[in-house]
Amino acid sequence: xxxxxxxxxxxxxxxxxxxxxxxxxxxxxxxxxxxxxxxxxxxxxxxxxxxxxxxxxxxxxxxxxxxxxxxxxxxxxxxxxxxxxxxxxxxxxxxxxxxxxxxxxxxxxxxxxxxxxxxxxxxxxxxxxxxxxxxxxxxxxxxxxxxxxxxxxxxxxxxxxxxxxxxxxxxxxxxxxxxxxxxxxxxxxxxxxxxxxxxxxxxxxxxxxxxxxxxxxxxxxxxxxxxxxxxxxxxxxxxxxxxxxxxxxxxxxxxxxxxxxxxxxxxxxxxxxxxxxxxxxxxxxxxxxxxxxxxxxxxxxxxxxxxxxxxxxxxxxxxxxxxxxxxxxxxxxxxxxxxxxxxxxxxxxxxxxxxxxxxxxxxxxxxxxxxxxxxxxxxxxxxxxxxxxxxxxxxxxxxxxxxxxxxxxxxxxxxxxxxxxxx
Amino acid sequence: xxxxxxxxxxxxxxxxxxxxxxxxxxxxxxxxxxxxxxxxxxxxxxxxxxxxxxxxxxxxxxxxxxxxxxxxxx
Numbered sequence: 001x002x003x004x005x006x007x008x009x010x011x012x013x014x015x016x017x018x019x020x021x022x023x024x025x026x027x028x029x030x031x032x033x034x035x036x037x038x039x040x041x042x043x044x045x046x047x048x049x050x051x052x053x054x055x056x057x058x059x060x061x062x063x064x065x066x067x068x069x070x071x072x073x074x075x076x077x078x079x080x081x082x083x084x085x086x087x088x089x090x091x092x093x094x095x096x097x098x099x100x101x102x103x104x105x106x107x108x109x110x111x112x113x114x115x116x117x118x119x120x121x122x123x124x125x126x127x128x129x130x131x132x133x134x135x136x137x138x139x140x141x142x143x144x145x146x147x148x149x150x151x152x153x154x155x156x157x158x159x160x161x162x163x164x165x166x167x168x169x170x171x172x173x174x175x176x177x178x179x180x181x182x183x184x185x186x187x188x189x190x191x192x193x194x195x196x197x198x199x200x201x202x203x204x205x206x207x208x209x210x211x212x213x214x215x216x217x218x219x220x221x222x223x224x225x226x227x228x229x230x231x232x233x234x235x236x237x238x239x240x241x242x243x244x245x246x247x248x249x250x251x252x253x254x255x256x257x258x259x260x261x262x263x264x265x266x267x268x269x270x271x272x273x274x275x276x277x278x279x280x281x282x283x284x285x286x287x288x289x290x291x292x293x294x295x296x297x298x299x300x301x302x303x304x305x306x307x308x309x310x311x312x313x314x315x316x317x318x319x320x321x322x323x324x325x326x327x328x329x330x331x332x333x334x335x336x337x338x339x340x341x342x343x344x345x346x347x348x349x350x351x352x353x354x355x356x357x358x359x360x361x362x363x364x365x366x367x368x369x370x371x372x373x374x375x376x377x378x379x380x381x382x383x384x385x386x387x388x389x390x391x392x393x394x395x396x397x398x399x400x401x402x403x404x405x406x407x408x409x410x411x412x413x414x415x416x417x418x419x420x421x422x423x
Numbered sequence: 424x425x426x427x428x429x430x431x432x433x434x435x436x437x438x439x440x441x442x443x444x445x446x447x448x449x450x451x452x453x454x455x456x457x458x459x460x461x462x463x464x465x466x467x468x469x470x471x472x473x474x475x476x477x478x479x480x481x482x483x484x485x486x487x488x489x490x491x492x493x494x495x496x497x
Contacts, residue, residue: 153431157477186477212489213482286472293434293468296441300461303444304454311451 017106028102031115035097036066041090048072054112068100068112078117085119086126088233091197097121130236133263137238142245146269149250152218154289155282158187159210159217159249161203163194168225168254168275175279183286188216194224194255195231200240207243214248222264223275224255235262244268254278375406392417430471433464440464 002009011019040053050070056063070078079090088094099116137143162169169189176185190210193202203222210220222244234240235255241263244251250269254277255262265271272278371381381404382389389395395417403410428436440461443449449457 153434154471156471156475181473184473184475186475188477188479188482209486209490213485216477216482216485289434289468290472293437293465296437297461297465299441300444300458303441304458307444307447307449307454308451310447 014106017104021104021106024102024104031099031101033097033118034100034112035095035121036064038090038092038094038096040092043075048075050075052114066110066112068114069103070114074115078114078119082117082119082122083230086123086233087230088126089230090117091233093197094122095125126233126236130263133236133238133241134266137241137245137263137267140242142242143267145245146247146251146267149269151250151269151285155219155250155252155285156185157216157218158185158282159220160187160189160223161192161194161206161210161220162189162223162225162275164189164191166194166223166225168223168256171225172221172223172254172275172279175276176282179283179286183283183290185282187221194222195234197234199231199234200237203234204240204243207247211248217249219250219252219269220247221252221278222255222268223278225275229257232256232262235264237264240264241267252278252281372406375404380405392419428464428467430468433467437461437464437468 002011002015004010036054036056038052039055042051042053044050049072052068052070053065054068055065075090082088082090097118098114100112100114103111103113105111134143160169160172162172173187176187179185190206192206193199207220210217232255244264245267251267252270252272253265253268254272254275255265256274261271265273270278270281272281375381383402383404384395384399386402389401395401395414397414397417399414401412401414403412440457444454444457
């Protein structure tokens with residue numbers, strides 16, 4: 001009851017507290033569905049209770065902030081539902097829709113008691129976040145960047161982000177070892193946390209270390225092993241996804257069977273899903289390279305043999321061609337020679353014959369020209385003083401002439417001379 | 424051509440030689456040279472499958488050096 005002090009009605013603090021509690025209890029009788037961001041879960045391991053910090057933000061501005069309580073049994077039930085639906089435990093930084101009661105305690109003040117949380121609301125929100133992450137990377141032109149890197153011809157030198165004790169890492173190494181001694185891989189482990197809240201930061205840290213010695217590696221493998229697929233939401237983290245998309249060498253992921261492919265896996269060069277499969281992909285690349293080299297070696301052998309046979313044939317046919325060509329030419333030349341020779345023979349024979357005939361003819365006419373023969377035909381030679389007369393110019397009357405006939409010489413005296421003029 | 428190529432270059436050159444021979448425009452003297460070269464390239468490629476010269480200790484050393492350098496700068 002309030003006291004009267006110096007004409008004033010004075011309440012004690014607990015009376016005020018009790019009054020507020022009563023007013024709130026009367027005013028807020030039931031429980032209400034409320035949405036808020038679970039800024040901090042504040043789970044106390046020992047008691048099992050949680051004292052979450054709830055906020056509502058608009059951009060970076062805090063519009064409301066309240067404390068909450070989540071008792072151990074409620075927490076266990078809600079967490080189980082989350083693991084089932086979201087594959088994620090109840091965690092800091094998620095948006096929730098919860099069934100709450102408004103409490104007021106004179107000692108602890110105002111708080112909201114969380115009775116239940118609907119995981120599908122959070123799931124929807126995470127999906128929205130994931131989609132936003134994809135959209136952002138698309139807009140930045142990074143989404144396909146790692147996927148479009150040309151794959152290494154031989155994925156031999158592998159930077160591995162994993163945990164030393166992870167079963168997945170052990171599987172990965174075992175499969176690679178099994179390919180020896182045919183093939184030889186080199187790997188170097190960069191240990192990191194692979195799931196949960198701190199995984200993204202831990203992996204990012206190793207990514208920046210690997211970048212410093214990037215020239216030693218052909219690819220990066222992110223390997224997480226073993227059983228459950230809880231706590232993979234970190235692979236939808238925008239910073240991690242961006243760093244993987246933007247990584248200078250191809251990134252291969254084998255982080256296990258997520259119900260939904262995470263953004264990190266989407267942007268990776270190859271998402272092999274399991275570590276075992278990842279190792280097999282690498283060995284297949286080796287085998288592929290090996291086969292290609294072998295095939296080329298065979299091919300070169302075959303082509304060369306073929307080529308040489310072809311040269312042989314070509315050579316042989318050239319020789320044959322040459323021979324037949326030469327023979328033909330010779331034959332041609334020979335036949336070409338024979339004709340003129342023949343002609344020469346015929347012509348010379350003909351010529352000879354002609355000549356001898358002509359000579360014979362000449363012989364005949366020469367004979368006929370002999371003076372005796374002329375004389376025989378009735379011609380005679382008239383001489384004066386031993387000289388044959390061709391004209392009658394110098395002959396005078398009374399002079400003696402000598403006429404030679406074929407078989408007689410007649411001495412005679414010139415009586416008259418009749419000159420017969422010649423034109 | 425005396426310099427020893429890496430396996431990637433070796434592989435590409437090998438592909439090139441195969442294409443050249445396939446086209447069949449190589450004379451006999453050249454062919455024998457090409458085949459000799461191809462044999463060398465094949466050897467380089469095959470060797471790469473079984474060997475790597477990387478060393479974890481060496482990489483760790485480089486990492487430490489680059490990390491101490493960057494921490495000195497900041």
